[in-house]
Amino acid sequence: MSLKAQLEAIVYAAETPITLEQIIQLVKDSVVAAGAVDDTEVKSRVRSCLEELSGEYGGSDHGIEIRQVAGGYRMSTKPEQHEVVRTYAKSLKPPVRLSLPALETLAVIAYKQPVTVPEINDIRGVDSGGVIGTLLDRKLITTAGRKQVIGRPILYKTTKEFLMRFGLKDVNELPSMEEFEKLVAESFQAELIPAESSVAEAAANPEPPQPDRSASTEEEEEPSSAPKNSGESEGASSEQQEIEKSAAPLPE
Secondary structure (H helix, E strand, O other), rough: HHHHHHHHHHHHHHOOOOOHHHHHHHHHHHHHOOOOOOOHHHHHHHHHHHHHHHHHHHHOOOOOEEEEEEEEEEEEHHHHHHHHHHHHHHHHOOOOOOOOHHHHHHHHHHHHHOOEEHHHHHHOOOOHHHHHHEEEEEEEEEEEEEOOOOOOOOOEEEEEHHHHHHHOOOOHHHHHHHHHHHHHHHHHHHHHHHHHHHHHHHHHOOOOOOOOOOHHHHHHHHHHHHHHHHHHHHHHHHHHHHHHHHHHHHHH
């Protein structure tokens, strides 16, 4: 691949302006392999090629151009094409946002099509009737006749809109079930690792034992009982004195 083609692909793919230094780091090995002897020559070749590429896109037969923005390079539409691009942008459909049940149902239909609602329910383990309506409204699925069994349930399959939304040439480009299961397993494993780390951290750093509040409460209550006992003993000694006085012999 030529250096010009590499630079064109990099600038096109960049979401934000990409600097000359970033581009050099990406293509340095190929430029050195092409005969550049040092970093100065690498930078000179890359800069020269970028200027040449910018000049080509600057011609009237191109609707986009390579501009220097905020210290970097990026592709953008030319000002004279803004009106037609604005009209096209207004015609674009908003991105499809589906709930998890809708995605599950759509995946079952994509892999098992044509398929009936009872078959989808058996696979998912829940009723999918409401979700089917949503997918029909979004034009992601359509009917495909009726299955020749008792009750003749409706068959469903994916649509051209489904292929367009997910960037597929046809359903044969869907990942195989083995690949799909591997992706799901990796996703679950990624979710489990933080949880396992939290458990291990909790085991390594247990919380200090809390003090026994019942013992301290009993200790606090003990002094309050002492005055009560003292009052009872004083009352008992007063009664004893009264008894002794009444028992004493009267003077003659």
